[in-house]
Amino acid sequence: MLLDYKYNIMYFEWITVLGRWLIRQIGTEYYLVKWKGWPESSNTWEPQKNLKCPLLLQNFLSDKNEYLSRMREGKALKVRNHVKALKPAVADYIVKKAKQRIALQRWKEELNRKKNHKAMILVENTVDLEGPPLDFYYINEYKPAPGINVINGITTGCECTDCPAEKCCPKEAGFILAYNKRKKLKIQPGLPIYECNSFCRCGPDCPNRIVQKGTPYSLCIFRTNNGRGWGVKTLQKIKTNSFVMEYVGEVITSEEAERRGQLYDNQGNTYLFDLDYDSDEFTVDAARYGNVSHFVNHSCDPNLQVFNVFIDNLDLRLPRIALFSTRTIKAGEELTFDYQMKGSIDLTADSADGLSPSKKRIRTVCKCGAVCCRGYLN
Template sequence: MGSLIPFPQDLNLLPDPIICPKLEPKLEPLDEHLYFSNPNPNPNPNFNHPISISIPIPNLQQNPNSLQELSPLPEITTAEENEVDPEFFRISQLFQSSLQRYGDLAVLDPNSQAIVPYAGESRLSTAVVTSKKSKRSLELVRVTDLGIEDQRYFRELVRMTRMVFDSLRIFLTHEHAKGRSLDLGKRMMGNSKAASVMKDCGLWLNREKRIVGPIPGVYVGDVFFFRTELCVIGLHGQNQAGIDFVSANRSSNREPIATSIIVSGGYEDDEDAGDVIIYTGQGGQDRQLAKQCCHQKLEGGNLALERSMYYGIEVRVIRGIKYEGTATGKIYVYDGLYVILDSWFDVGKSGFGVFKYKLLRMADQPEMGSAMLKFAENLRANPLSTRLTGYLSLDISMKKENVPVYLFNDIDSNQDPLFFEYLVKPVHPPFIFQQMSNVMGCGCVSGCLDDCYCAQKNGGEFAYDCNGILLRGKPLIFECGSFCRCPPTCRNRVSQKGLKNRFEVFRSRETGWGVRSLDMIPSGAFICEFTGVVLNREQAAVFTMNGDSLVYPSRFTERWVEWGDLSKVFPQYVRPAYPSIPPLDFALDVSRMRNVACYISHSSSPNVLVQFVLYDHHNVFYPHLMLFAMEIIPPLRELSLDYGVADEWTEKLAICN
């Protein structure tokens, strides 16, 4: 039986340093602290000497005015290169000095690499994790063009890091709700605890370099529920302040440079028109009244934005948006890169002086995530007025599901999903239910307890938290069924209730038919069941000869082992092995009867996993295929599954692309 262990009381029990490409940012001080950290409180905003940002060199700290004395970094010889993992050199070529692309700016060493070799024992791809007490790097770098292989590599890195964060956060919140203290501070929330533990374990990304521009592996439109997660992946390095920057007293040229901002409407003088933003600087605000109470100063983040405008350095923009159904009632969505066109000092609505900055979104970027959220909201309210053409059906389930399943195609004339019977639940052969009289259930009248019969069947712990979120994947989950006395509201009845999110089967030029949700799907949340007509081995052989489309559950990749895997946090973590399940030897015929799940596209880096569940019978040879989210899935983002090794059956399964 798998087990989760409590946090180690001795930090020496934490795992060995973990190797990852881009490593952990550090929280910056709060806004009010930044105002007094600048060694030059009254800078001249009109000075115009060129900026030079590269790897920090000691003699610059001794004589900051002698930039011409800096010598280029030593080159790496061929012999030294052979001693280091070649993958390191492939990745290191992607990172260059942050200002190297601007021809009119002076760069200390145009050929200097942003990542230097590490002569350690471990194999590494870019950099090695440092101590949690080390300060964030002040070196600014820019990511050069990424190939397809590199894009997949960094996306998978970000995806796995976010999965660890979500799994740990959900687990810690669940443990706290059960009254089990983990000695991480009484006032810390689950997300803060998760971030703190991951930082101690060296799991934060992009700490070794301050990246200007896009973060590798982070897509425009990615959604986050907590600001702490922005720090974990390095998208925005401050947990409180809205401007992330390299401060003047730590910059190699003694000038602050801004890298990202959060636009959340916290200042009354902000104006947000989407592509154009009038952003109010930080400071001078009464936090309780959300109004200015004194004049702002041109220092800290305010000066950093002005300097970024002067040097033409783009900033990342993350929008904080109110969103019902989340833990905080708010989400953060990455909306891409903006350039700062202008800055000025103005009198705000409360009569105090504020600094304002005009930002313009850069061209040739994917559509803003905040715009997609608004569009999805309109679709939920009134799809026909939002889209004038393209809808083939407003509910292909014909009201069999709890919520409608739309069918949309504005690409071609294909109407294939209309010609098949919608199947809410799989059709099992009768013999599966023959011995149901021998099945025992729990006797919980008001809801299942932690020590009830059904909890014991699941290895002594339920698979879901009080919100129906999957705590961690298991080989098999026993949900309460008709043989139990507990009510439908029991926390151990999750996947059997059917759809609760509104989905849309849509036609795509890239993947054929696909599926996307009109609602936000939290990580670990139930999505739907994969249905079809259940066939045994002999029946499947006959149907295969007839050319029917079959899905073999045994060929789905075991992605359930990734969800809730805390081995990077707890060295003694043991993967759940109970309840066990035998090798599955059945197929689902989806050629004539199927549901929305059959149109989910294949991906080797999926955002949906398959979890085997039993609730209406206890025949472990024929479990239900329940789908859960592996990450936060924003509205209108396509769902994807890992169908396993491609062979002749996937070629015939045209509906699964």
């Protein structure tokens, strides 16, 4: 062994336990240890007395017991309480689970580095060995395709010192202020939200600056246990009519959305959101670029509602998409919205005729489990 033993003793708190085989040598249990910063070829067997890493040991025991429990439930394995060595399948699972845990931790750290709001993003998978998505990139705002301008060069804002006033942004646009004094939504679905912009005289505490501040709630991206992939749950109580998050992604033309939609249909994915407030020229594609909303699942009985928002871009073809709570949401509850939900004034009924061309080809079976489930996502 080329490692200096004393040197590595100093770094026991950073080791990763990849597997454990109980080897009865003079009554001592040995653990196979992967050293941080060293290849697996440098793994060593160590007695438990050398391991100063209670959390890693706890994770190891938890993973082992979880695997054995599943095997018992499936009647695929008869497990004795005392064994001299772990079966290869158990050891392999523990190794994969430990690597997954490291990958998810690094992904969580990456998400929290890239987000532009104060609330935390957690990641959790207690269901399977799925790790972070390989082809997903976190962004905080729209990523326009070449030739599309999501900032229309607005150079003026309200002169209010105490919004809302007679000349405030929503009233100038012909609508009422969207929020009440408690900063909760007070308008009906289908009406737009006009927030104060970067040229307005009002400061950051203006009651008409809500969506632009980002989500105020700590959220958790978690693995669902019923085949719906990843989902999102809130870690805090959310009151009715509260802003929760924006839906962001690549802004592409409807023609490009039609082309991509054919590919997504074959994969069983649904990430295209039509910006149809005033027209159907553009679509938001959150398949590769997006924020936490990328992982929010569909429900036919959702707890989030879509609203169109205008801040620094007043182009009616390119609203920002905000998700607000429709009711009180308890901490730990999954967040969902209706993939057929419209944010435009034209609140047509849910039907094939009301869907964009990119959503008409292949019907995806819905797994939301709601009493009022329509049976399909589109």
